[in-house]
Amino acid sequence: xxxxxxxxLAIWKTNLLSVMEYRVSFLTQAIGMMANDFxxxxxxxxxxxxxxxxxxxxxxxxxxxxxVLASSFGLVSLLFGNAFNLSDIIARGRLxxxxxxxxxxxxxxxxxxxxxxxxxDFTYGFVSYAISGQFTWxxxxxxxxxxxxxxxxxxxxxxxxxxxxxxxxxxxNFSALALNAILTFGIYPITLFDNYAKLILFTIIPAALVxxxxxxxxxxxxxxxxxxLLLGATIFLGLAVTVFRLGLKRxxxxxxxxxxx
Amino acid sequence: MNSIRKYWSIFQITLINSLAYPGELIGxxxxxxxxxxxxxxxxxxxxxxxxxxxxxxxxxxxxLWYLMLAETIELGxxxxxxxxxxxxKDGSIAYILNxxxxxxxxxxxxxxxxxxxxxxxNALFGGIVVWWLVGAPNxxxxxxxxxxxxxxxxxxHFCVMAMIGLSAFxxxxxxxxxxxYQKFAFxxxxxxxxxxxxxxxxxxxxxxxxxxxxxxGPARLFVTPSLEIFVNVMAYQIVWIAVLGVLLTLAYRxxxxxxxxxxx
Numbered sequence: 001x002x003x004x005x006x007x008x009l010a011i012w013k014t015n016l017l018s019v020m021e022y023r024v025s026f027l028t029q030a031i032g033m034m035a036n037d038f039x040x041x042x043x044x045x046x047x048x049x050x051x052x053x054x055x056x057x058x059x060x061x062x063x064x065x066x067x068v069l070a071s072s073f074g075l076v077s078l079l080f081g082n083a084f085n086l087s088d089i090i091a092r093g094r095l096x097x098x099x100x101x102x103x104x105x106x107x108x109x110x111x112x113x114x115x116x117x118x119x120x121d122f123t124y125g126f127v128s129y130a131i132s133g134q135f136t137w138x139x140x141x142x143x144x145x146x147x148x149x150x151x152x153x154x155x156x157x158x159x160x161x162x163x164x165x166x167x168x169x170x171x172x173n174f175s176a177l178a179l180n181a182i183l184t185f186g187i188y189p190i191t192l193f194d195n196y197a198k199l200i201l202f203t204i205i206p207a208a209l210v211x212x213x214x215x216x217x218x219x220x221x222x223x224x225x226x227x228x229l230l231l232g233a234t235i236f237l238g239l240a241v242t243v244f245r246l247g248l249k250r251x252x253x254x255x256x257x258x259x260x261x
Numbered sequence: 262m263n264s265i266r267k268y269w270s271i272f273q274i275t276l277i278n279s280l281a282y283p284g285e286l287i288g289x290x291x292x293x294x295x296x297x298x299x300x301x302x303x304x305x306x307x308x309x310x311x312x313x314x315x316x317x318x319x320x321x322x323x324x325l326w327y328l329m330l331a332e333t334i335e336l337g338x339x340x341x342x343x344x345x346x347x348x349x350k351d352g353s354i355a356y357i358l359n360x361x362x363x364x365x366x367x368x369x370x371x372x373x374x375x376x377x378x379x380x381x382x383n384a385l386f387g388g389i390v391v392w393w394l395v396g397a398p399n400x401x402x403x404x405x406x407x408x409x410x411x412x413x414x415x416x417x418h419f420c421v422m423a424m425i426g427l428s429a430f431x432x433x434x435x436x437x438x439x440x441x442y443q444k445f446a447f448x449x450x451x452x453x454x455x456x457x458x459x460x461x462x463x464x465x466x467x468x469x470x471x472x473x474x475x476x477x478g479p480a481r482l483f484v485t486p487s488l489e490i491f492v493n494v495m496a497y498q499i500v501w502i503a504v505l506g507v508l509l510t511l512a513y514r515x516x517x518x519x520x521x522x523x524x525x
Binding site for chain 1: 284285289291292299303306307310311434436437438440441443445447453458460463
């Protein structure tokens, strides 16, 4: 366990040095993404200014939901960037490289890329929480914990969806659809949805576990929300690893052992 | 005449190419389904909470059909800026530039070819969902009236995206410009909320900028077609196409003057 953590830290350090090689590009992407997030949120400010609330869900809830969603998404982009294009790696036979090395294949694959714009998302999430009007220091600690757990669900969901490429080949469109669905349903107020829809948002598309539930946990600590988050992260991570391992047994080499740059 | 035939052929080839992978075309177009379903939930509750059937001149049904066309226009657009910036960065622009066609007209022809079926499929899936949720559009003929405005919106979008792509001559990465432009189009173009629901002062600013001609104009024309709106939308589009067309030409000439290709 400790050995793998050391390995992860080393790979993240290398990734960071790699993206920092193009500093202007890194800064442009990080700042650009923060501006992008802010401009998207302005639409919600306009909406709630006009319509006040959606079944009790107001602009303050939106600040926190949007914040934790942005930070967790950014964290996955920074630390596990290849989770976004795992299906492509599988379908093109590019797993060969990772299979040939004595490290856990899934961990090594997904952590081998850092998406620079993730820094913008990650940072913006904290800014969003800070200006939500509900900032407290213990709330900040809960924000950090909720971000970590939501990121675990995010990463697991991406791995799960993209691992279907072991069975169905190229899945880039389906993966994009799944990513869009979790982001869309995660950002919108959960009060919009009836019980059947909520069941879907906790299971098939776990948008509630990356948006509404972490936001509720940040606003007000309860053991129930913490348990929901922990259970959700554990189950989805377990599922993701199991499906990836099952799929790996079906993997056909692309004879593509090459240097990954 | 020969020149037009050349670009028409490029357009046709790209159009046929876009049908080569029907599974991918359908898969990509399905993205509109969750969007429309969420919009329905949001606006159904919002209209009910407002205690009125009409907001900003639009009913719930108008709003949903407006959003369907707005999303169709947005999701149907190919990532032109990324294509041009890749051409510039990897040097493949050198191979395109020495061909017997104008680079910008070539890009325009291919972009249009890629856009047609993407848009049609999005309109089909989005239309089915919205029809099922709120019924047929109030004035189906509005779609025919809106067609010239949709074409104008594509042209305007092409001008901006091409300029962003050409900025790769100066900047290493154009992603940030793309995101910011996209969000301006979302916010001031009325993609997620019709501009009529905005405060009056933001409406006035938004309607005088090109973003509203790219999304709001055609979508509003579709749901409430009238001669007045048609003339207004087309006039704005013509002015902005002229302005952005000139700017694009200047940006292209400047970029080409700076171009240095090493190796080959």
